[in-house]
Amino acid sequence: MKKNNKLRNTIFLSALALVIIVSLLPLYVKKALFYTTPDIDDYKIFANRVIKIGDYEPWQKSEEYNKHQIPADKLHDIEKLKTVALFIAQDNKILHEQYWDDYDENSISNSFSVAKSIVSLMIGIAVEEGKIESIDDPVGKYVKHFNSEKNMKLTIKDLLTMSSGLNWDESYSSPFSLTTEAYYGDSLPKLINQLDVVETPGKTFKYLSGNTELLAMVLSEATGKNISDYMSEKIWSKIGAHNDALWSLDSEGGFEKAYCCFNSNAPDFARIGQLVLNKGSWKGQRIISERYIEESFTAASYLKDKHDKPVDFYGLQWWIAEYKGHKVPYARGILGQYIIVIPDKQAVIVRLGEKRSKKKIDHHPTDIFTYLDIAFGMLK
Numbered sequence: 001m002k003k004n005n006k007l008r009n010t011i012f013l014s015a016l017a018l019v020i021i022v023s024l025l026p027l028y029v030k031k032a033l034f035y036t037t038p039d040i041d042d043y044k045i046f047a048n049r050v051i052k053i054g055d056y057e058p059w060q061k062s063e064e065y066n067k068h069q070i071p072a073d074k075l076h077d078i079e080k081l082k083t084v085a086l087f088i089a090q091d092n093k094i095l096h097e098q099y100w101d102d103y104d105e106n107s108i109s110n111s112f113s114v115a116k117s118i119v120s121l122m123i124g125i126a127v128e129e130g131k132i133e134s135i136d137d138p139v140g141k142y143v144k145h146f147n148s149e150k151n152m153k154l155t156i157k158d159l160l161t162m163s164s165g166l167n168w169d170e171s172y173s174s175p176f177s178l179t180t181e182a183y184y185g186d187s188l189p190k191l192i193n194q195l196d197v198v199e200t201p202g203k204t205f206k207y208l209s210g211n212t213e214l215l216a217m218v219l220s221e222a223t224g225k226n227i228s229d230y231m232s233e234k235i236w237s238k239i240g241a242h243n244d245a246l247w248s249l250d251s252e253g254g255f256e257k258a259y260c261c262f263n264s265n266a267p268d269f270a271r272i273g274q275l276v277l278n279k280g281s282w283k284g285q286r287i288i289s290e291r292y293i294e295e296s297f298t299a300a301s302y303l304k305d306k307h308d309k310p311v312d313f314y315g316l317q318w319w320i321a322e323y324k325g326h327k328v329p330y331a332r333g334i335l336g337q338y339i340i341v342i343p344d345k346q347a348v349i350v351r352l353g354e355k356r357s358k359k360k361i362d363h364h365p366t367d368i369f370t371y372l373d374i375a376f377g378m379l380k
Contacts, residue, residue, distance in 0.1 A: 040354055050228070059270075086351050120318065124293070135155070143217050143221060163206065170207060188213055205304065209260070239282050245263060270348050297318060298320075326345070
C-alpha cells in the first residue's frame with residue numbers, strides 16, 4: 001500500500017511540475033507544442049488580412065485539357081507526398097489540373113515560402129514606382145533599427161539574395177527558434193528589430209526567413225501601406241484572380257507573416273507564374289519591370305554557398321534550376337508548394353500539398369524534377 005501511495009505521489013508531483021513548467025513557457029512555444037507542425041490549412045488558426053481581387057478573368061482551356069494521364073509511377077510518387085493540387089498551363093491555357101483529398105480549384109492552401117518570391121515582386125514594383133530608390137539602398141533608410149553603425153552596410157539586395165549576415169536562427173525543429181517564434185508569435189516587427197548584422201553582408205548565401213520579413217517592413221515603410229493592400233492594388237487585382245487571397249498575420253490587425261503564409265488556390269497561384277513568364281506584363285499592362293524579372297531569375301553568382309562554391313541556384317528570392325537543358329525559375333515552400341516557370345516552353349506548373357522530398361540535388365528538392373517530368377510529358 002505504501003508503495004502505491006509513493007507511486008501516486010510521484011506521478012502527481014511530476015504532473016504538477018510539468019504543468020508549472022508549461023505555464024511558464026512563452027505563448028509562442030505553447031502554440032508550437034500544441035500544433036506540433038505547420039500545416040497547409042494554418043490560415044484557420046491565424047488572423048488574416050484579405051488580398052482583394054479585381055475583375056475575374058477565367059483561364060482558357062487547351063484543346064488538350066486533361067487528355068494526358070500522369071504515368072502510374074509518377075502518380076504514385078506524388079500521391080505519396082500527399083499532393084492536393086497539380087496545375088499545368090502552357091501558352092496561357094490550362095493543359096492539366098487535378099485535385100486530391102477534397103481540394104478543388106477554389107480550395108485555399110498556405111504557400112509557405114512561395115510568399116518570399118511574391119514579396120520580391122512587390123519590391124520590384126516599389127522600385128519602379130520610385131517608392132524605393134534602388135535595391136542597393138541601405139535597409140536603414142527605411143527601418144530605423146538598421147540605421148546604426150553595425151547594421152548600416154546591409155542593403156535591400158542583400159536581403160533579396162539571402163546574404164544579409166543577420167543573426168537569425170533558421171531552425172524548423174526547435175520550438176524555441178526565431179523561426180518558430182515568427183510563426184506562432186504575436187509581434188514580428190519587434191522580433192525583427194532585435195536582429196543585427198553579425199557577418200559581412202553580400203558575401204555568403206544563407207537562407208533566412210527573417211530576410212523576407214525585413215523586406216516586408218521596408219515595403220510597408222516605403223509605400224505607407226500594409227503589404228496585403230499593396231499586393232492587392234499592384235498585382236492581385238490586375239491578374240484576373242478568381243478568389244480573394246489571405247495573408248496570415250502575427251495578431252489581429254497586425255503585421256503579415258511575409259516570409260510565409262500567403263494563402264490561395266492553384267489556378268490563382270499560377271497567375272503569378274504567368275505574370276513572371278510574361279516578363280512582368282498582363283494583357284499588355286506593365287505590372288513589374290522586365291529588367292527586375294530578369295534580375296530575379298539571374299543567379300547571384302558573386303555569392304558563395306556554405307561549401308564555398310558560387311551560388312548558381314538563387315536570384316532575388318527566386319530559386320533557379322537547370323533541368324534537361326531548360327532553365328527553370330521557381331518559388332517553393334517547405335511542404336512542397338511550388339510555382340514553377342519554364343520560359344522556353346511558355347509553361348507554368350503549380351503544385352500544392354503536404355510533403356516534399358527530403359533529398360536534394362544541387363540545392364533543389366528532388367520532387368520538383370518529378371513535377372517537371374510530368375509536365376514535359378504533356379507539353380508541346
